[in-house]
Amino acid sequence: MNAKTNPDRLRQALRQGDPAANEPGLTADEVHTMRRTVLTAIPEPRRPMGWFPVVATGATALLAVALVIAFGPWHRPPVPRSPIQVAAVPTPAVAPPPPSVPAPMPEKSSKPAHRRPVRARKTLPVRQDDAPVLMASLPVREIQFSTPGGTRVIWELSGKDVR
Amino acid sequence: MPITTRAILDSPQTQTATDRLARLFDAHHERLFRLARRLSSDREEARDLVQEAFLRAARSPKSVPEGAQPEEAWLVRTLVNLCRDRFRRLGVRSRVASEIRREERSVSSHPEEAAVARATVTAALARLSPRRRAVVVLHELEGVAVREVARLLGVAEVTVRWHLLAARRDLASLF
Numbered sequence: 001m002n003a004k005t006n007p008d009r010l011r012q013a014l015r016q017g018d019p020a021a022n023e024p025g026l027t028a029d030e031v032h033t034m035r036r037t038v039l040t041a042i043p044e045p046r047r048p049m050g051w052f053p054v055v056a057t058g059a060t061a062l063l064a065v066a067l068v069i070a071f072g073p074w075h076r077p078p079v080p081r082s083p084i085q086v087a088a089v090p091t092p093a094v095a096p097p098p099p100s101v102p103a104p105m106p107e108k109s110s111k112p113a114h115r116r117p118v119r120a121r122k123t124l125p126v127r128q129d130d131a132p133v134l135m136a137s138l139p140v141r142e143i144q145f146s147t148p149g150g151t152r153v154i155w156e157l158s159g160k161d162v163r
Numbered sequence: 164m165p166i167t168t169r170a171i172l173d174s175p176q177t178q179t180a181t182d183r184l185a186r187l188f189d190a191h192h193e194r195l196f197r198l199a200r201r202l203s204s205d206r207e208e209a210r211d212l213v214q215e216a217f218l219r220a221a222r223s224p225k226s227v228p229e230g231a232q233p234e235e236a237w238l239v240r241t242l243v244n245l246c247r248d249r250f251r252r253l254g255v256r257s258r259v260a261s262e263i264r265r266e267e268r269s270v271s272s273h274p275e276e277a278a279v280a281r282a283t284v285t286a287a288l289a290r291l292s293p294r295r296r297a298v299v300v301l302h303e304l305e306g307v308a309v310r311e312v313a314r315l316l317g318v319a320e321v322t323v324r325w326h327l328l329a330a331r332r333d334l335a336s337l338f
Contacts, residue, residue: 010331011303016277017284018304020200025193026210034214035188041221042180 180224187227188217191238198239201300202246204289212249216241232314239297239315247293287337291330294318298326299334 015021026034143155192213199209199216219241220227227237288296297316301307302323309327313320 007331010334013280014284014299014303014334017280017282018201019281019285019288020197020304021281022277023200023206026196026213030210031192034192034210034217035185037214038188038217038221039181039185041218042184042224043222 180221183227184217184221184224187220187234187238190231191235192217194235195238195242198297198300198305199242199246201288201304202242202293202296204285208249212242212245215245236315236317239301240317243293243297243316246297250293283337287334290337291333295326295330295333298323299330302327 141157143157144152146152195216196209196213199212200206203209203212216238220238227234288299291299294316298312301312301315302309307315309320309323313323316323
């Protein structure tokens with residue numbers, strides 16, 4: 001056979017010797033077995049929220065660590081404030097201070113000579129009648145408590161209130 | 164275009180991988196086995212090739228394109244690649260030598276003309292490289308047009324024609 005000159009003759013020769021021409025295809029058993037093999041080879045699909053358990057576990061662990069750090073055995077609870085005891089205590093007689101005279105500041109040699117001297121702060125003379133003034137100068141204190149109904153009451157105590 | 168219930172059910176979003184693979188297998192296993200039988204030396208090898216091609220589809224279902232023609236082309240290309248892998252693994256020389264010896268024994272034991280022709284064609288096809296063999300089988304034996312062969316194998320039409328020309332030249336010396 002000279003197929004070089006005639007492609008049709010080559011095609012005819014190939015079709016005469018077609019390996020699959022007279023052979024049956026896959027049998028039903030072969031198809032069934034192959035189908036089962038193929039379908040069971042599908043990998044497990046990933047869940048769309050598959051990352052959620054990991055993130056939730058991590059967040060829970062972080063929260064637990066933060067709580068342990070915040071309230072662990074090495075945590076020192078804040079010292080409770082002593083209840084405010086405000087009483088009108090008679091103010092001892094305080095001798096009036098001497099007239100304030102600014103104390104001369106020691107001049108440093110490095111300072112320029114023309115610098116103005118620092119003035120001493122003016123201090124108010126304290127008299128016995130000035131107790132309210134002293135009380136007023138106390139820091140404002142707060143008393144907070146909650147009623148059984150949930151109402152939160154805040155009392156601000158200043159010096160003039162506790163007289 | 165209205166969205167019908169049928170379209171929603173057939174949409175890729177609602178199709179599970181198993182259903183899709185089952186449909187793929189049912190639609191293409193016969194045609195793929197026929198092609199594998201022509202590309203391979205015996206029936207067992209053809210069956211293994213078909214199964215391996217579908218297993219590749221099962222392992223990476225996203226790589227199989229949607230649509231009847233693209234998925235058929237994907238399967239054919241996978242099958243040809245599997246043939247090529249096997250061809251390389253076995254070694255060309257040893258394979259051709261064993262094929263020729265086997266076909267000579269086959270010819271001597273089956274003197275019928277059809278068996279002689281089949282053995283001759285099988286031995287001749289075994290001498291071709293897998294891709295060239297696929298081109299010859301698809302075009303000459305299955306009667307697929309050159310353009311369709313190019314689409315199935317994912318190559319240019321010029322490449323298919325070049326393979327056909329070279330295959331005719333190779334086979335002419337054998338017949």
